[in-house]
Amino acid sequence: MAAKKLYETFSKALIEEVHRWGSLKQTGVSLRYMMEFGSTPSDRTLLISAQFLHKELPIRIARRAIELESLPYGLSDKSAVLKVRDWYLDSFRDLRSFPEIKDTVDELNFTQMIKMIKVRHNNVVPMMALGVQQLKKDFKPKTLPTNLDEIHQFLDRFYMSRIGIRMLIGQHVALHDPNPPPDCVGYIHTKMSPVEVARHASEDARSICLREYGSAPQIDIYGDPSFTFPYVPSHLHLMVFELVKNSLRAVQERFMDSDRVAPPVRIIVADGIEDVTIKISDEGGGIPRSGLPKIFTYLYSTAQNPLNENLDIESYDAVTMAGYGYGLPISRLYARYFGGDLQIISMEGYGTDAYLHLSRLGDSQEPLP
Known part of the structure; x- marks a missing residue:
């Protein structure tokens, strides 16, 4: 069923409230602050955290809901984008209708509610991708505007905001764990080994390559497994998984019909004073210079698109080899x-x-859009 227009589904008062909250200032937090604040979770710190989220989340969600209303090229009218907008408005309404948080009982109820909000938004990325596909379908290849900067900039802001919202909710929920893993403060691992995370992510990517192609190049990892620093392992896993997956696919497709053994993908972890740098190198043939500007845009993929109009997005498996x-x-x-x-x-x-x-x-603030 197609999503309805805004005023058919949501009251005028709610829309006015969304615009009011969307004009308020967001408050960024740093990795170091999250780590220090959550280092010894107590009823009091959890209460303060919930009170902060009760004020902060509606501001962030309202801003995205407003932006979803006025996207260029008619993207706002695509059924997939309307569905995402409805998720944001439902979440805003849930947050704003939750009363002031005064005690532990309120805090626990609030935590259950934001857990449900996080689940509601699980499929935002494939759903927005579907909306962009719907837009591309409207344009014949020759009439697709060459400069879609506005859409790319919107999607960068939108997804960056989503990362922040999910980090804040996930961090708060994880602080309730009565038996947290050693050295973990919510989502943050205070002694994360980037070599170990890279190894797990590489194994996951390689198993998908094996499933897709029947074979996969080797992966060699260089670095000190005992070196650790504070970071969010799930974020690093996602990034390394994506990069290794791309490298494996490039090498596999280049050497599939060759008599030569496919060269390994190499991962090097370097421990610097300011940065930890992870270099992922492959011999998969590279990317033409003309293609490089496209690789960080949202309308470019060299792989077959796994999304279609009839997709049951609720049961969509997000881990495909490429897409x-x-x-x-x-x-x-x-x-x-x-x-x-x-x-x-x-x-x-x-x-x-x-x-x-x-x-x-660990002291840089979230880059709030």
Whole structure:
């Protein structure tokens, strides 16, 4: 069923409240602050955290809901985008209708509610990708505007905001764990080994390559497994998984019909004073220089698109070998969220090097859109 227009589904008073909250200032937090604040979770710190989220989440969610209403090229009217907008408005309404948080009982009820909000938004990325596909379908290839900067900039802001919202909710919920893993403060591992995370992410990517192609190149990892620093392992896993997956696919497809043994993908972890840098190198043939500007956009993928109009998005399995071209831009947003970055350097005819920079200082604020 197609999503309805705004005023058919939501009251005028709610829409006015969304605009009022969307004009308020967001408050950014740093990795270091989250780590120090949550280091010894107590009823009091959890109460303060919930009170902060009760004020902060509606501001962030309202801003995205407003922006979803006025996207260029008619993107706001696509059924998939309307569905995402409805999720944001439902979540805003849930947050604003929750009374003031005064005690532990309120805090626990609030925590249950924001857990449900996080689940509601699980499929925002594939659903927005579907909306962009719907837009692309409207344009015949020759009439697709060459400059879609507005859409790319919106999606960067939108997904960066989503990373922040999910980090704040996930961190608060994880602080309730009565038996947290050793050295973990919510989502943050205070002694994370980037070599170990890279190993797990590589194994996951390699198993998908094996499933897709029946074989997979080797992966060699260089670095000190005992070196640790504070970071969010799930974020690093996602980024390394995406980069290794791309490298494996490039090498596998280049050497599939060759008599030569496919060269390994190499991962090097370097421990610097400011940054931890992870370099992922392959000999998959590289990317033409003309293609490099496209790799961080949301309308470019060299793989077959796994999304279609009849997709049951609720049961969608997000881990495919390649797909809707969002892996690299979203990985770069994850890197930038805590002050890092992602760079891709290519030698056409040979291979690609990806440099993933992670700030080890932990004191850069969220880059709020």
